[in-house]
Amino acid sequence: METLDKLTKRKDSSVEVPTSSKETAQKSTRKRGIEVPSARKLVLRDVGYPFRVKGDPKPMGLEVDSLELFADYAREQWMGTFVQEGTYLFDRYIMPDYAFQVQEVEPEQSVVSKSTKIILQSPTGSTSDVKTRSVNLEDVIGHEQVKQKCKIILEYLRQPSRFGEWAPRAVLFHGLPGTGKTMTAQAVANEADARIFLAKASDLIGVHVGDGGRRISALFDDARKHSPSIIFIDELDAIGLARSFQSIRGDVSEVVTALLGELDQTSEESGVVVIGATNALPLIDPAIKNRFDTVFEFSLPTVEERYDILRLYTERLPLKLEADLKEIARRTEGLSGRDLRDRILKESLHTAITDGASTITSEIVHRVLDKIQPKNRPTYTI
Ligand SMILES: Nc1ncnc2c1ncn2[C@@H]1O[C@H](COP(=O)(O)OP(=O)(O)OP(=O)(O)O)[C@@H](O)[C@H]1O
Ligand SMILES: [Mg+2]
Known part of the structure; x- marks a missing residue:
């Protein structure tokens, strides 16, 4: 109900451009007969499209080259729009119907004007799905060896220079469903003072030829930009499919090639660790498996x-x-x-x-x- 209310704001907004819209630096405007002040500061978060065709991958977020230009563009199109915390604003031109949500606005209920300072929160491209469920390694029961290795990864992320060529690069979690692979990766994420990029392999496969390779490169680029960082690729078997299985899914070979290239590059630079997870190790391309330092088996609990x-x-x-x-x-x-x-x-x-x-x-x-x-x-x- 609340969301519906927020969504309907979009309709309101387009008609509430102040009559003297050219003088938009004005201090306030009228909304249903009430004086509404103009917003001094507006913090937005990019949310994405309201829906997509089932099976289509999720957009991986935005790439913003100039925040200043973005602010100008945003001000221009949402000028006169009534905003409060939670309001959704929809792009009309570059990506029609792509949504942004108001995270913060000063004063609390106001109208976008020429003098509004617009800030886009963490425009880091493919930082898709950074979850912060508050689990940590102590919550993971058993899997002592894995937890030990994870501590080394944490140590490395804190002080990459200490390890040099002996840095942990990539580890693979393998095991039956429900044995704690994703949970462990999330625990590492929560404990690391590093950025974590969580990606489901199926989201990395694009709809069109070339999409998949591009998505993987974008993911690794982002991780390098924000190093020290961890890239966690869940359900790796969806893209790391062995070549012998690739006749079923021709599009994955391009993704496998991209992934191999990126994994090779991470060896030469510091600060990026890859964690892959799968419950179908036999399906994973041996070339990909070889790029991982260690394969950890997540066994059923004793x-x-x-x-x-x-x-x-x-x-x-x-x-x-x-x-x-x-x-x-x-x-x-x-x-x-x-x-x-x-x-x-x-x-x-x-x-x-x-x-x-x-x-x-x-x-x-x-x-x-x-x-x-x-x-x-x-x-x-x-
Ligand atoms: N060793 C464990 N210690 C504590 N909780 C666990 C453990 N293993 C599983 N769980 C519980 O089960 C849930 C599911 O585990 P998780 O999603 O990590 O499994 P998974 O190995 O990633 O499975 P899948 O292969 O299906 O993705 C966890 O969120 C946690 O609540
Ligand atoms: Mg999992």
């Missing part, structure tokens, strides 16, 4: 680790859980961390809520456990 994972997430449940976690851990061999959270704890919580129970009783948990069939897991998924 009984002790299952206990620790259950304990970690039980603390966050909104209802008290009255069951023996050790017993649950014993009965859940073969389940991943994600399974324990979603198929056991979440399912038990939902059952308790449906039953109208005030706690998650042992009986409820047993009912959920009885339903769990040991899964026939594929060795890898495509």
Whole structure:
């Protein structure tokens, strides 16, 4: 509802150009009969298009060469528009309907005028999807070796010059779904005082020939510009597909070539580390696999680790859980961390809520456990 309200502002805005629009440095204008001051400062964030055709990749953000020119362009087209925090403003000329959102405006409710200072927040091109879910390496249960290596990466990012030619360059996380690969990469991101560029491989493949290669180059360019930085490529198998599989997807070969070139270049310069993740190692092109220093296997949790994972997430449940976690851990061999959270704890919580129970009783948990069939897991998924 709120969003709808914000979106409709767009219509309002185009008609509310002050009558004396040539004298736009004026101090205020009228909105529904009320005096509205002109904005002194306006901070915008680029958001993207309101929708795209299913399957089309997400735009990777904007490349702005001159912030001053952008500010001029923005002022010109949104002159007279009423703005407040959260308002969406849509581009009309270069990329019609591309949206920007107001992050900050002074005074709180005002109108864009000739004297408004317009600032675009972090116009860093393909910094797509920088997430800051607050997990850190301590939240990752098990995977000690990986965490050790991640600490070295963190150390390197803090002091790249210390490592010289011995710098960690690229590591590959491989393992069954739900074993914590993405979570670990996010933890590294949160702990590193470095920029992280999170990219899903499927978003890097373009619609048109040449798009994919360009997107990869743009991603690495950005990372180099902002080094020290980490590039995390999730679901790497989507682009790192072995050549023998490439007849299925002809377009990936161009992407593979671009990725190889970029990976080679990162070896000669400091400050950029690549982390790739996949659950389909056999599908990955050997040439790409070779560019990674180490492949880490994310295995399923042991009984002790299952206990620790259950304990970690039980603390966050909104209802008290009255069951023996050790017993649950014993009965859940073969389940991943994600399974324990979603198929056991979440399912038990939902059952308790449906039953109208005030706690998650042992009986409820047993009912959920009885339903769990040991899964026939594929060795890898495509
Ligand atoms: N070792 C672990 N310690 C703590 N939580 C875990 C662990 N493994 C998985 N989880 C939980 O499961 C969730 C899913 O894990 P994650 O998304 O990292 O798996 P993944 O290995 O990237 O899976 P996929 O291959 O499907 O992408 C995590 O967000 C976390 O809540
Ligand atoms: Mg993942």
